Amino acid sequence: MKSPKDKIFSFYISRKRMPSYAEIMRLVGFRSKNAVYKLINRLVEEGSVLKDTTGRLIPARALSEVPLLGLVEAGFPSEADAQTLDTIDINEYLFDHKEVSYLLKVKGDSMIDAGIHEGDLVMVERGRSAKTGDIVIANIDGGWTMKYLRKKGDKTYLEAANKKYKPIYPEQELQIAAVVKGVVRKY
Amino acid sequence: MKSPKDKIFSFYISRKRMPSYAEIMRLVGFRSKNAVYKLINRLVEEGSVLKDTTGRLIPARALSEVPLLGLVEAGFPSEADAQTLDTIDINEYLFDHKEVSYLLKVKGDSMIDAGIHEGDLVMVERGRSAKTGDIVIANIDGGWTMKYLRKKGDKTYLEAANKKYKPIYPEQELQIAAVVKGVVRKY
DNA sequence: ATTATAAGTGAACTATCGTTCACCATGCAA
DNA sequence: TTGCATGGTGAACGATAGTTCACTTATAAT
Known part of the structure; x- marks a missing residue:
């Protein structure tokens, strides 16, 4: 059996707002709003629910x-x-700057020694300056890849994390589109 | 300059509920609730905001x-x-069953060939039956580890994803506490 | 059995809710 | 110039919000 607290949070998750006192009344099975009022006061006291300055409810912690x-x-x-x-x-x-963050699905095994496998999602931030050693999404001579950004002297090149692949030196232009900031894998 | 829509969503993110019409009025700088009413109707029409059966607002898509x-x-x-x-x-x-999900910080390099590095967070589900080949959190002869679950004949044992380490055959008991279902890494 | 404490009922209160109405200002098409 | 959308003002509406009061039932301790 679900506790009143769980019912309230389930409501919040599915409806993306907290229920009103009348709604909680129906949810929990009370016949009086005052019973809800006292229930809520208990939840506020134990810290699982907060009240606005206007009295409206907000969940104490992000339910995620x-x-x-x-x-x-x-x-x-x-x-x-x-x-x-x-x-x-x-x-x-995971996300520091959501406005410039994207998820990309990984194909291939070129970064496998960096612990990035085929099927993983990489979280990238667009338009950030990349440092040497960063994993970047780059457009090199017309094609897109994910590689380490390396530097030798004043020459910038790309290197895979897999001995199967040779370093890539750009013939014309090397355009860094995004920097890899995180990895998410699901089994 | 932030658009009215952005202001409304910022309110939702920080206060964990949608603003009332009067609050939107102050937020956007209107002097009439009716102006808000019409603004909201436009947002509902374009699909970025939804209305309850009771008229209360909910954000159209999870803002996360x-x-x-x-x-x-x-x-x-x-x-x-x-x-x-x-x-x-x-x-x-990432989370299919939030009630039984936990995050664990990874120490050591025993699963490095499976793309799980020191410092990564692994998402584990507790109390699920583990299959051969799953990565599990196990209590073996008194100590906790994360390893592959293997089987040879009717003998169950643990194997690291790192040639440095030998398979571990339990002397007394092998207790599976959780199954690794995901990995999160942040650079 | 008695008592004290906690939990629920039912009705009432005021403030605020979302909604509606009539009206005004601006910009653009005919 | 006229006409007409478009977007805003300001006031009013009934409905519902959270809150409070007085009272009743249930629970548990002495």
């Missing part, structure tokens, strides 16, 4: 947050500790 | 969505095409 455990080697905490865990929002973790 | 381009090799579309791009919500992409 996920518990972040420590290192793998530390293993799992007991269920009892689960409440005290740190949580992070993977969106906020 | 990010444009998803095609393959790396296809490169970047022109700015003009940017509106027609597909978008995905990285949260929904």
